[in-house]
Amino acid sequence: MDILTSVAPTQSLTASWRREGLRVGFVPTMGYLHAGHESLIRAAAAENDRVVVSIFVNPTQFGPNEDLEAYPRDWERDRGICRSLGVSLIFAPDAGEMYPGGFATKVGVRGLSEVLCGRSRPIHFDGVCLVCLKLFNVVGPDAAYFGLKDAQQYFVLARMVKDLNLNLTLRPCPIVREPDGLAMSSRNAYLSGPERKAALILSSALNKAREAAEGGEREASRLTGLVSEVVATEPLARLEYAQAVSTDDLSEVSEISGEVLVAAAVWVGKTRLIDNFILPPVGGAG
């Protein structure tokens, strides 16, 4: 397993793979890998000849009052996980390599970036688009793997990839959960014991809404109202939003028709957690 921290040798190495006709799968991460990341790496390994994992805590996707400095890091453990899963290359640049002096380029996706998490994190998705576009250009993957816990991130990036004619496939992968239902997230490490228990309310609330939808409820406000009601029963949790949106353009829907994303964000103490489910088109192929 190679570990590279500079752009140029990474581009050379992956270019040499492409010249050999090898298929390259890519898993961009901010490190502190958990079972969710592992599932992405396994999916990439199953479909490609080489797997590249990037580990970079990207400053441009953090707002001024967010947790950039506190974001958990464990380089030794991350390296061990990558090696054990057969990763060919870790690309682990520092911020100076990614954003050298004079950096002036901005990228973003209008509309889709401004709803859901974008309301409270106005620069977040522009930062995600920028770093992913750069990483795609550095790694040159055939396919890149993203977990659906960050569903909005996936849909924003899918729009960018399509709009910019990027010659790669984005693969959305299912949310991986703790045995009790909490969606895996590096930020779960912030939770105290009582907060960890309280955090369960998010997946429980979304489950209630999913059951109602599967039971035939087609009114979006009933589903999001259910999420809101269930979260309100947990004193340590505060709902930021619960919304039902079309997966086409993330515009709010009033009725469940077509493919719909039901997503929520809650604060548990100082930790912001997100979770969601996707309803396939009714009667559709899902």
Next chain:
Amino acid sequence: MDILTSVAPTQSLTASWRREGLRVGFVPTMGYLHAGHESLIRAAAAENDRVVVSIFVNPTQFGPNEDLEAYPRDWERDRGICRSLGVSLIFAPDAGEMYPGGFATKVGVRGLSEVLCGRSRPIHFDGVCLVCLKLFNVVGPDAAYFGLKDAQQYFVLARMVKDLNLNLTLRPCPIVREPDGLAMSSRNAYLSGPERKAALILSSALNKAREAAEGGEREASRLTGLVSEVVATEPLARLEYAQAVSTDDLSEVSEISGEVLVAAAVWVGKTRLIDNFILPPVGGAG
């Protein structure tokens, strides 16, 4: 010579060339090809195994009161020129292929896009960045060729290519001029007989400034003042700007040191013309 109007077959064709180890040169144009474009195509042909020319009058780089509809077009002539110069592929999409419904992605370069021509054309360079980034992703060139008549365009794109880690080289090519000195431009076709004569004042004014610089003048305001004075002698011409900027970040300079771009825009009737020269670092390798 192939002519393709869709993204997917263009990506397939150029990908097949890259798999064969062929080097691809790319000349993006808005058509109505002139000797300036021809020089770019020749440079691309000299350095690459395959040359791709795109012909696309990109709506996103025109402001609401600009000349999108009037922009001159001559498809038959353009095709003949490309064929005669050994071009392998013309990529000629329509606006619906480049910007289909739901398009939402924006790209731009801060700072460099807001000075010089950017003052009067506030969305222009974002549009240029967007279309070039898309075209680079469609064509996948090893090198792309740009004329220095549009010097700001070249420096903005060079910044974008560097910032986004695009795996290609931008080649700036010298301005090609009519025998009397007027810089070649598709927009010269707009000029009436008297306007065509008056338009000469732009290259004459810049020549005066260049001679002064070569004669030792190091004060930027003296050089731009000269441009301004000479243009003022032509009743049919109106100066929009004359500025001296660093080629690093296009920030205005007061003294000529380092590499400096001296650029000007004039209106002749309803036609806006630009021209410039670049001063190499004093005592530098040029």
